[in-house]
Amino acid sequence: MDFSFTQEQEELRREARGFLGANPEAPLSALRELGWLGVSVPEERGGGGLSFIEEAILFEEAGRALYAGPFLTTAVVLPALDELDERSWSVELDGLVPYLADVDCVLTEGMEVVEASGEPLPTMDETRPLGRLDQSGETFSVAVSPGFEPVRLRLLAALAVEAVGVAQKALDLAVEYVSQREQFGRKIGSYQAVAHPLADTYVETELARSAAYWAAWCVAEEDERAPVAVASAKSFAAEAAVAACERSIQAHGGIGFTWEHVLHRYYKRAQWLDAFGGHASRHRETVAASLLD
């Protein structure tokens, strides 16, 4: 049993944190140049020949940086293509398509590949727009296999690790703020009423991280527990991220409630992550069925 990252994986994380932190709005092509698209696709199909674990590290760092491009959706579709291509991708789930206006193609749950045309809709999280496909859009004949399930598993695992990045950032912001802000002549982080909710966020974030990496490992290894693992991780991590942001906003006081402060963007991303692909309770029903039925 070894639950740790290799030196190369830690190096990839440092690189990703540096680049995405400095360039959260970089175009997808910049990430492609860095070799971050198709990381888990075998080399003979033109990919990076690494595993979903490396991809998970990138998703987590993209979440931490609130990266604005269609990286996640493209990355989870690419391994399904018989041949890697340079197009950007999204998926349609529950009738909604993330980044509809920013991508070339959309993979539907029925494994149809359609042109990304349709109606972009205003969304709470402005960095991750949703849209509805135009029924008359062109269908492409791109070879994809084997079915949608592996794509769905990658997507849910990716959302879970991204949520971990969001939760950690919300906690970091709160710790930094309460260590500096003074009221009644003391740093507010010294008040237990302020500190203890952040301790809870720490515990939940670490648990979410463990669950998310477990899910990513199950996906990477095509482990038979992957469907239950991703349902578990997605529900736990998304709720942890939402709670982390809510506690962070509270710890920040008034400033945390303003448009000017970055926190609301993390909060909206966390809620997006919980909602897309189904809220936590939907995934808990999957888990309950596996345990009780």
Next chain:
Amino acid sequence: MDLRDTQQEAAFRAELRAWVERTLTDEMRNGRFEDAGREWSRKLHEAGYAGLTWPKEYGGTAAPYSYQAIFLEEMARAQAPPHLGVIGLGMAGPTIMAHGTEEQKARHLEKILSTEEIWCQGFSEPGAGSDLSAVRTSARENGDSFVVNGQKVWSSFAHIADWCILVTRSDPQSERHAGLTYMVVDMRAPGVEVRPLRQITGEAEFNEIFFNDVEVPKENVLGEVGGGWQVAMTTLLHERGTLGFALTAGLESQLGKLIELAKERGANAVQRDAIAREWIGLQALRYTNYRSLTALMKTGIPGPEGSGAKLYWSEANQRVTKIALELLGPESQLMGPDAPYGGYWQHQQLRSRGNTIEAGTSEILRNIIAERVLGLPRSR
């Protein structure tokens, strides 16, 4: 990253599981706490499963920590009785190894491993709970010995223990962390009196210990006279070492029973959601332990992520036992022979209220995380 057992780990697990199946009888599983525990502890020692992580020079196996984790998982899986020597093996033994003289090591370690002698812990007092530095039990120097007077509380096993690890105040003028002395005390010495402490469940799992002019030879002092605080910290560090695995294993066993109960009695949508939530949390806890254990095996220091394990476990166990009572419905209020499953869940639910108090209250644990892990300004 590989979350499977290594070949050696898998072999150890298989061998252990087969041994448990051969050795653990239903009488031992359901027998009276003390008798069943003594027999089981003796068998564990004979088979070499006591003191797995102890160094070879002290009679241990010097196995990697992952073996201890596997051991705890398998014990929970088999619903084995508790090892009666947990305080000796997990707390007194490692403290003696770290601070004891050669004579003390030779006198005690072997008998701890074999559970020939059972240990209890004399730390908490009526006026010193979370704040151990408020200890008032006095140790007055008198020639070659100390004369001990005072009261300790919440001591598990004290009613059957042979020895006690005791924190005393040896310098009456001292305050807080200074002037404390750590000693091992023979529980049969004149002046030691143990009274059972009946708790919320009705049973007496803990005890009060009264020391009335108890003479303790100076050679029983562990570490320096006046240096008891550092020695006590070693004990507490070991209390929290692989504790996460023991707790998680216990929760897994508990949750397994809850799932059986839900299948038997049926669960509505809200209860199904609650059960799934707890199962998911258990997986998250398990893999957090694995991350912490990997750090421990690679660096010798457990990772900080494990610091929340006890906090999360205690609250999870309270929720799980509450769900069980809800599944039992109004019958959950029956006790005694008419109660479903012999009153198991009623007992467990009441007992779980102690989980957020014993071995570090949740408030203290949140302080530790806030100050030592997150680096927030101190609250005092």
